[in-house]
Amino acid sequence: MMDHAHDLACVREATDRLLTAVAELDNASLAEPSRLPGWSRGHVLAHLARNADALVNVLQGRPMYASAEARDADIARDAARPLEAQVADVRESADRFQAAGDAPADWSRTVELRNGVTDSASRVPFRRWAEVDLHHVDLGIGYELEDLPAEFLEREAAFLTQRFSGHPDVPATRVTDGTRVWTTGREGGTPGVTVTGRPADVVGWLAGRRAGTALTVDGGELPKLPPL
Known part of the structure; x- marks a missing residue:
């Protein structure tokens, strides 16, 4: 089984790196295109926040998203927010994920993600780590694949x-x-x-x-x- 506690610590470090970098941006730069087709930097940050909440749902036995359409609508709704709101949402949703990860649980249990995909609960923190670090790269603000741990x-x-x-x-x-x-x-x-x-x-x-x-x-x- 994976070391979920270690991975939760790595998620915290990756989130801190992301938030420190994003704090140097401004509202105009959030509206600029990210490296993901069709998404601005604001879309990427909105997705990261909603993904944290979705993974809380997974850890607590609820559907990851209400539907694919609801997931996309939430990202579109939140993408145009100003920097202060984006940073606060990424930070607060990350805190909710960490709290869910710190709660006593059977980490060997099987959980369900999107599209019927199942996995061990112990791998959810690593999945979140991948979301945070890869999407940090996707922002196109100086953090590259070569900078990944x-x-x-x-x-x-x-x-x-x-x-x-x-x-x-x-x-x-x-x-x-x-x-x-x-x-x-x-x-x-x-x-x-x-x-x-x-x-x-x-x-x-x-x-x-x-x-x-x-x-x-x-x-x-x-x-x-x-x-x-």
Whole structure:
């Protein structure tokens, strides 16, 4: 089982980094495009706040979101708020998530996320860590994939290769950062494609943040990955 207490501490650190960086922005910069198509920086911050509350729902046995439409509507509603309101919401929702994480619980239990996805409760804090740190990068305000903690890059590569493992549209693939090796894609047979790159470039490709042009591919073409 994962160390949820350690991951909760990492979430706090990642949230503090994000809030410190965002506090240097202004209202005009929040309205500018983020690196996510169709989303401003305000959309990203609104999503982070609502995701924290959604994961509280997960930990407390409620549906993550009322519906996909309600999730999107909440983000659209909150995206245009001024900086002060955005920062307060991200901070207060993060505090609610930490409180839910600190409550006594059976961390080995299975919880349900979006679209019928299930996971161990112990992995929810890591999922939140990924949300905070990757979306910090998505803001495009100076925090890059190369700035992500080494532990996070290693674990996120493992998490995402596991996520695509067995996917019928992804060829059997060997992924390595030069030190660690993961396999992903269709099951059955030896992976015919090997993808090699720096940890930041590997995670960037797996997470849909980079096209993979900095990666080395042997045995075929760089696999096209489905959206997360």
